[in-house]
Amino acid sequence: MIPTLENLEELQESNDILGDSSALQSRMEEYGYLFFRRLQDVEMLKELRRQMLTTMQECGWIKQGTDPVDGIAEPGVQCTEGDLEYTDVYHQIYRNQLFHTSAHSEVMLKTVRDITGRPMTPQPQKVARLWFPNYTAHTTPIHQDYVHFQGTYENLTCWAPVGDCPIELGGLAVLKGSHKVGKVLEHHFSLGAGSLMIESEDYEALGLQWQTTNYGIGDTLIFPALTIHMALPNVTEDRLRVSLDNRYQAIEDPIAEHMTEPHLASMSPFGWEETYADWDSDEYKYYWKDLRLKVIPKDWSFSNKGFEEACELARNGNEEAAHHLARQVKRAPNTEQARIARKILAQ
Ligand SMILES: O=C(O)CCC(=O)C(=O)O
Ligand SMILES: [Fe+2]
Structure with a gap:
């Protein structure tokens, strides 16, 4: 059974221990996630929201004549990862410089470094999710990130809404403590984003608690690759959910080859030169090449x-x-x- 609203608990905040590396590490060990209110720069994220949604409006996804920051979807338009029409618009957004550089913010780099105690880098592949209202059969199902992003179990996913994300808009829910399973559970076919899911009896057997929250802009949820999580359905009448889920890894850890390519490049060809075409600075172009990450094949x-x-x-x-x-x-x-x-x- 998919957890219902009645059996979702509130996420536990860790703002109290920000900057305290050993406290962060032991809490991550206990919860399998860390959740911070207003961790990231709200003004920067608001600007990013405006830019991303303006592109979506130009591409016909946001209702004409509305303010793009309201995120009101064009009636009748619905698509998701795997659909060509999704990738076409997504890759237009992928060209956005701020979308990429936001992953390099001082606060994110410091936080993930404090959590792992190791020198970290954002993975080249940045990820945004643009989720249409009432398209719930395609909601991201229950899964562990390792099946998608690979590399090592220590990679950190950092999920943050680009705009406020109340429960009905379909933010992330995590199964607290589920990283302690210590392995990748069986994943099966799902129509939802990512196409892979864990069956209910497999996570129910763990006897753990689902948690989520009404996310505000700047709030950030961080978890390692074995933590079981899912998105909640976007049941709003007409709002798009926009979020980031960028990954960070230790510089000395290997990276799976596909994570060095733009997201959804496997669905429609799209490379870094196209990504960078309109950028006004070279600072974060191909930044990972200098790090000489060990690249391993995708499984x-x-x-x-x-x-x-x-x-x-x-x-x-x-x-x-x-x-x-x-x-x-x-x-x-x-x-x-x-x-x-x-x-x-x-x-
Ligand atoms: O935002 C979503 O719907 C899915 C996010 C997620 O599970 C992930 O990026 O790992
Ligand atoms: Fe995930």
Whole structure:
């Protein structure tokens, strides 16, 4: 069962121990996450919100004639990761300089350094989520980040809404203490973002508590790659949810190859030169190359298994799986997986 609002507890704040490295480390060990109110620069995030939503309005996602910062979605427009029309707009936003440089803010670098006690860097691949209202079948399901981002279990995800994010707008919920499972749980096909989810009996067996909050702008949730989490559905009438989930890693740790590429480059070709085309400074272009990170190949086993499950389900008439396969065929018609998917859909 997906947790309902009644059994969600409030996230526990850690502003009291900011700057205290050993307290941060022991609390992370206990909770599997750290949550800070107003950690990041609110004015900077407001400006980022204005810029990102202005691009979305120019691309037809935000209602014409409204103030883009209100985030009112254009009626009738809905898409998500995996859809070509999503990636087209997403990659326009991906060109935004502030979107990338915000991950290098002093406060974020210091906080992740204090949490791990090691020299850290933001991973090259920055991530934004642009979530349409009432499109809840595609909400990010229950998962651990390792299946997507790999590298090491110590990588930190830093999730922050770009704007206030009350519960109904669909922020993140975490299963407190779930990092202590110490391994990657089985993930299965899901129609939700990322396409992989943990089955309820597997996390229910842990007997742990889900937590979330009404997020305000600047609030930041930080957790390692084994912490189980999910997004709540965006059940607002007409508002888009905009958030960042950037990853940080120790400089001496390996990075999975795909994390050195722009996000969703695997869905539509998009490179760093296009990302940087309109920037007015070189400071954060290719910054990671100087760090000489050890690059390791992506482990495809998680996504391949999800694909095989989707095929099996679609063969048995599961509509969500069929939708997933159809989306894949549309996106990348010339791949081996698309060939398999086409055959199944034709039956
Ligand atoms: O924002 C979302 O919907 C998903 C975020 C998430 O799970 C992640 O980035 O790890
Ligand atoms: Fe995640």
